Structure formats: C-alpha cells, structure tokens
Amino acid sequence: MLSEFLNAAFLVALVAATFRMVTPILFTAIGLLVVNRGGIVDLSTEGVMLMGALAGFTAAYYSGSLWLGVLVGALTGGAISLLTAFLVVILKMNQSVSGIAINMLAAGLSFYLFRLIYGSSGETVPTVSTFDPLPIPLLSEIPVIGKVFFSQYALTYLAFIMVVLVWAFLYKTKSGLVIRCTGDNPRTVDTKGISVNLVHTALLVFGGMMYGIGGAFLPLVATGLYVPGISAGRGWIAIAIVIFGNFRPFRVMFGALLFGFLDALQLQIQGIGIDFPYQLLIALPYVLTIIVLIIGGKSSGKPLHLGIPYHRE
C-alpha cells in the first residue's frame, strides 16, 4: 500500500492538487493580509469570494473569455469591498458585524442571481472550459521538478508573485510603511496629513479585488462550473491562515501551502480508495484551522489597532 503512496504519478498529482487548492486561498489571504496590516478586520472574505466566483464565471460563460472572467471577478470583489468601506470607514460600524452582514448578503444574493441567470431547471449545467496549465519554458522541462512545480496555471503563478509583490510593497515602499503604521496607530499618519479613511478604503478595495480573483479561480480553473456555495469556507480559512502566518506575507504563504497540501492529500487518498473514513479526511484542514486559531490567539505580529474604528477626536 505504501508503494502506492510513493509512486511518482501520485506525487505529481498530489503537488498539482496542492497548488490548485492553494491558489484561491492564497489570493484571498494575501489580500486580507494587506487589509489587516492597515488595521481593518475584514470578515467578508467568504462572501466576496462567492460573488467573485459567480460574476467571474458568468462573464466567462457569456463572453467566452476566461481572462475577462478573472477581471470581472476582481472588479466585483472590489465593488463589494467598497460597500464594506462605506460601512466601516465612513460610518465607523463595528467591523466584525459589517463583515458578517456582507457574508449573509452575498450568500443570499449569489444564490438568487444564479437562479435568475441560469434558471432552476438544472437540465443543462452551464460550464466553461477551464484554463489550461501554463508550463514555463525551459523550467518545466527539468525532470520531475519541472512537471511538479513549473506546469501550473497562470493564476497560480500570479498568486505567488502577489506574495512577493505584497511583501515588497509593505516593507520596501513608503506607502507600505504608511500602511503598517496605520495598523498600529492611525494617528501617526493622520498627524502627517495623510487621510486614514483614504488609506483604509484603498486597502479594502485592493483586498476585495484579491478575494474576487480567489473566488473566480474556483469555477474558471478548478471546476469549470459554478455551484452555489462554491467557496466552501475558503474565505474563512484564509482569515485563519493570516493569523497563523502572524500577519507576515511569507508565513501566510506557508500557511496556505500547508492547508492546501492537507486538502490535496485528503483528496488523493480518497482517490486511491484506501479504506479509511473519508469524512475524517475532509475534516482535516478544518480541524487544522481551528487548532491554528487556538494557537494564534496571541500572535505577536497582530497590528495594535486592528479592528478599532478610527476617530480623530
């Protein structure tokens, strides 16, 4: 039985599945990381992913362009986060409550819109042909490794590139410093004449676009079809992963990889039909999430002003 685990085909499939699982979560987590570093708690990730998935899928379905789907997913996410910004930045509403409200709205709205657009008959399931992997020339020809790591989807590369970009942005640019300081003490930037509201709004819109892309990845790459509730808790898991990653880009990336790996592992083990209660395997990543949250409760990298609305007086 062990040999089955260790054969090359299994490993390649495992790694490929890992990356497929990681990508949407990584997009969302890295977007959320930036929002959190600016001091905003955003629980709307799950709902925004869902809306991004539906909008992205619909755009791709009617236009035939997958990339247009990705773009529309991003824009939809950005637009919903603009609503979040209105609630928490302008109205100074409780950030957790606002996030939950957006989730509930998105859950209902996505279901309703799906029915509206595609009907409820269920005779013909709308599908799109998914993205093809994009092997990187030369690198993908390296034996084993090439096939494992350098024959992924364009969006997967993009997700990892975003990690590097976000890291460079946060730690190597002046705007990044402004964001980090805003998260710890918004007055530090307010007293320099920088609008805290503007910073927060920009971060939320960026974050929303990332969640939207993360959501759009699901129908456009992973499944090829949209089913209600397609995000399946990934938005929540992204929140846990940011905490696990102690609000640091590369640690968040490792957290996402770990989660993706466990998720892929359970799929692959199910796939080869080992006699093991698969429900336990499915639960594994979620159990991990809970453990992470318990441990991460006192994470040291947490921005000091996280979740507290900023009032000047």
Next chain:
Amino acid sequence: MQQKSQPILQIENQTKRFGNVLANENISMQVCGGEIHCLLGENGAGKSTLAECLYGFYRPDSGKYTFKGKEFKPRSPRDAIDAGIGMVHQHFVLSPPMTVIENIVVGTESDGIWLDLKSASEKVAALCSDYDLDLELDTIVGQLPVGRQQWVEILKALYVGVDLLILDEPTASLTPQEVEKLFEILQKMKTKGLSVILITHKLHEVMEISDRVTVLRKARLVGTVNTIDVTRETLVNMMVGRTVSFQVAKKIKTPGRAILELRDLHVLKDNGLDGVKDFSLSICENEIVGLAGVAGNGQSELFDAIVGVRQLQNGQILLSGEDISNDSPDMVIKKGIASIPPDRMTQGLLMGFPIKENLILGRHRVAPFKKGIELKYRVIEQFAEQAIEHYEVVATSGEQIAKTLSGGNLQKVILARELSHDPRFVVASSPTRGLDVGAMEYVHKRLVELRDSGIGILLISEDLDEVFNVSDRIAVIYNGEAMGILNREEATREGVGLLMAGFRGGGG
C-alpha cells in the same frame, strides 16, 4: 531676555467650539522668531485646542494666522508641516512595534516610491549628533523609555524641517533628568533660530526656560508677559484668578495601626523579569507614605500587585491584618482599597463612556448605584453632578464622553471616583500628572484630609516636590527593591536623589 525680533507667527481672534463647548474664544497672540514661548492655563483652558488648530488638526471657527509674513490657513497637518510647523502631542503619536527610524520617516514627503531608510538614517544621525541625542535608530520604539520616545517625537519634527515646534505638555511624564535633557534640546533649537511653543503646568519650568508666557483662562486670553518681568505668583494669579499655596498645611498626626502591609513581595514584569523583589513596606492609618523613584523601577508592577491585577510570585499583602494577596481586583475594591492608576487612558477610564458611568466603575455593583439588577441612574447622575462640582471638572455635564475631556480633566474624573467612596486605603500613582496648579493644590489637600480622617495612603510619584510636600514618610524604590524609608523631617532631596539612583547609605 527680551525678544526684539519679528513675530514669526501671529494669531488673531481665534475662536473654536466643540458643539456647545467653547474651547477658544477670540484669542490673539504672537510668537517671535527664536523664542521659547510658554502657553499656560488651567486644565481645559483651551491650550491643546489652540495648538491643534495651528497644526491643522482642528479647523478654527474663525480667526486668522500669519506665519512667516504670509497668511496661513492650514487645512490639514500636511499644510502645517509644509509651512514649517511641527508638533509633539500631549499623548505620544508613535507606532510602538516599529523602529525609531520607521517612526520618523513615515508619511514624510520625498521622491520616488521606495523606502530609503539608509539615507534617512544618515540624515537623522546627523540631527542626533547636532542635538547630542544618543539614540539607536533601529530600536523598537515600544522598548524605549518615555524620555527617549519623546526624542523620537522631536526628531520627527526636526526631520521634516520646522521653524516652529509646538510641544504639548512634554514634561508631564518625564523624570527630572529627562526634563533637563529636553530643555537642552530646546535651548539648542533656539540658538539655531527655531521658535518653540511650550505647553506646561509646571511653573518652575516656565520660569527656567521661557522668554515669554501667554496665559489662557476658561477659553479666553488673559495676556502675554515677558518671563523676566513676572514671578510664579503672578502667573498663578493670571491662570486661576487667585493665589494658590504650593505647600499644603498639615497637622501633626501620630500614625495609628498598620493598615496595609507589604511583606517580601516578589512580582514579575510582563516580560517575565523581576519587577519587584523582596519588597516590604507598611503604611499606617493617618499616614501618607511617599514612594519616590525614577519611572520604570518597579512602581507600576507594585501598583498592579496591590490592586490585584498582577499575580504575586511570593510574599503577602495584608489589609488591617487580613491577607488579601491575590484577591481579585473586584474584592480589593470591595475591601476598601482605592487606586489611582498611572495611565489614565488605558487603566483609569473607559474613553468611550460618559463621565457619569466612569465615575462609578468598580462601584457599579453596590448600593446606592445599584438595586437588584438595575443601575440607579438618578442616583448616578446626582453623584456625577456633585463630583464634577467638587473636583471642578471642566465638562458640560455627566453625559459628556470621557475622550472629549482635556487631559487634566480626565485625571480629575479618576480622582473623583476613587476618593469619594470612603476608602480605607488609597494607592495613588502620579495622581497630579497633567494637573494645573489649582487642581494639584486641591488633590494634595484632599489627600491630606483623607489622611487626617484616618486613611493610609501610598503615594507613588516621580515628582519629588510632590513627595516632599505631602508625605509623612518617604520610601524609595530602585530596581524593584526598597532602598530604605525615611521620616519626612530627616529626609533631604539630595539623600533621596541618591537612593533613587541606587546608592544605599544616602538619605538623611
């Protein structure tokens, strides 16, 4: 030293309201180039408001500024910074987990998008050597002592280049040595031709450092005078409209039985290191024991241990012989220990709550404020009205939200709460920090009254004037250890100063 130079700043008829609170009414003043100009006034007189308007943080309702010969209309702090005005705020504005240099550079304008900490560090290092500041630029700001954090605040202003620096109560939480150093910095700025507006309540500082003084009272201008032309008494009179005695009248009292006994206390700091070691001290009825010491020598840990928010590793705390070690804070309050915490914003008050509710915190579960499960708001409101009157809190009513109060008035709310509920023992940490002279006189009188009525008081303070003024005995803490205890009569400032610096055998 009279300034003959041109005014660099002219404020004409500034008025500012917050809702129906008039904070500045028709204030006009001038600041000259290269002068140190003190702004003096009681708590809530409108000093911070004036400064914040000038810095573009608040928009005045009316009035006109002329800065460096041009009309100046700041719409945000950016305008003030661009014009050459910097400010060190009453409550520090720093990002504690970031480094010194990051805190200095954040939000400053320079070319390009990339963060260039290296060339910024060079520039700041040059400033540091200019002003004789010994500061590691890569240190995490939160790990610096308060005095150093203030340097960071000053460097923030110098880094962007200022002609006028406003400092709002910069000395309120500094040790005497740190104040000394700050004044050296200000003098250097002055010789470089910079102007300084300094807000402070400490008259000896005003006399020592300023060229001119502008006094505000109840939102209005009283006047501007040359420092050499006035005495402390004149200034006090201008400020509060009456004379204030700096020395409280104290009757001789023989201390009664020990009321609070600390026995071999061992308490840890947050970082797990020793905060207080083998600390023993007993305070009797009818007695005020002053605990002197440079900030950060275990005072806050000791305070926390007494009020029950920090675990004792070892030792005992006895209240009238009863062991209250590791009692919950709630029990400690119920047993009659009142406490005035060192940090009013985080430990003393709920900033988002109205004054009236802040006034009954910790007593909200006892009569007369509670009956059954219901809070008796009528009683609470009455109590609040009285407290506001007695303690001269400048507030519209008990409904006013704490965070809209001026710094000194926040402190008064805490005092009113803690001292009005018939405590058996009071532990007070820097109770007059940020208070104006009138309010300080009141607090000292009140502490002495409480002592006369039989209460024991532990007064933890870095301010030697205060310690000598009200204490019956003076203890010194250094590095978490008790350095000795002296009777007020036999103690000298020099001796206590030596003990504070860790030299045993100082004292009498």
